[in-house]
Amino acid sequence: MNVERAVDPYDWGALLRLLQNSFAYMDGxxxxxxxxxxxxxxxxxxxxKKSEIWVIHKGREPIATVNLVPKSGFLYLxxxxxxPDYQGKGLARVLVNHACMRAALLGLSQVQLEVRIELTENHRVFAGLGFRKIAEGSHPGFEKITEITMAKDVSGENT
Structure with a gap:
């Protein structure tokens, strides 16, 4: 599968629909x-324009995406x-491997991400992709923990 960077001109409406459809299960x-x-x-x-949005397409339709932001010492995923029609087919692994490759190319030693505390199935998926929990945090205005930070070390090769 080819992972391509989304740059203008791009069908941002199609990408927004992909994001909204993929995240709809989180509502409530x-x-x-x-x-x-x-x-x-x-x-x-x-x-x-401020980060790297990478997309996998089937034909012209985006079917998977990730946003990568270089930070001090790590790449934020x-x-x-x-x-939903393509979940469970290894596309998350393709995008995570791509993120690790980008981190290595940028001279960054780690890929980090944040996962909502309630989405325990996502914790397991990311653990299966080599991420480990490194911190807990709260969104502004919340005293309870609302997210965990997970990290994966980058060795310079796809893992």
Whole structure:
């Protein structure tokens, strides 16, 4: 599968629909709600200029995506989304491997991500992809733990 960077001109509406459809199962399960409820095509295009949005397509339709943001010492992996029709087919592994490759190319030693505390199935998926829990955190205005941070060390090769 080819992983391609989304840059203008791009069908941001199709990518937004992929994200919304992939994250819909979280509605009513996570608190606070996903930031995708405030996302639109213009914001998504702006994000693409400040970070790396990578996409897997089937034909012209995006079926999987991830947002990568270089930070000090690590590459942040956010908004990993797989179309419900393509979940369980190894696309998350393809995108995580791509993130590890990008981190190595950027000279970063780790890929980190945040997972909502309620989404224990996602904790297991990311653990199966080589991530380990390194921290817990709370969203602004919350005293309870709302997310965990997970990390995967990068060796310079796809794992």
């Amino acid at each position: 399960r996570i608190d606070p709600p996903t930031s995708l409820h405030k996302m639109d095509e213009v914001k998504l295009a702006k994000i693409s 956010g908004k990993l989304a797989i179309s």
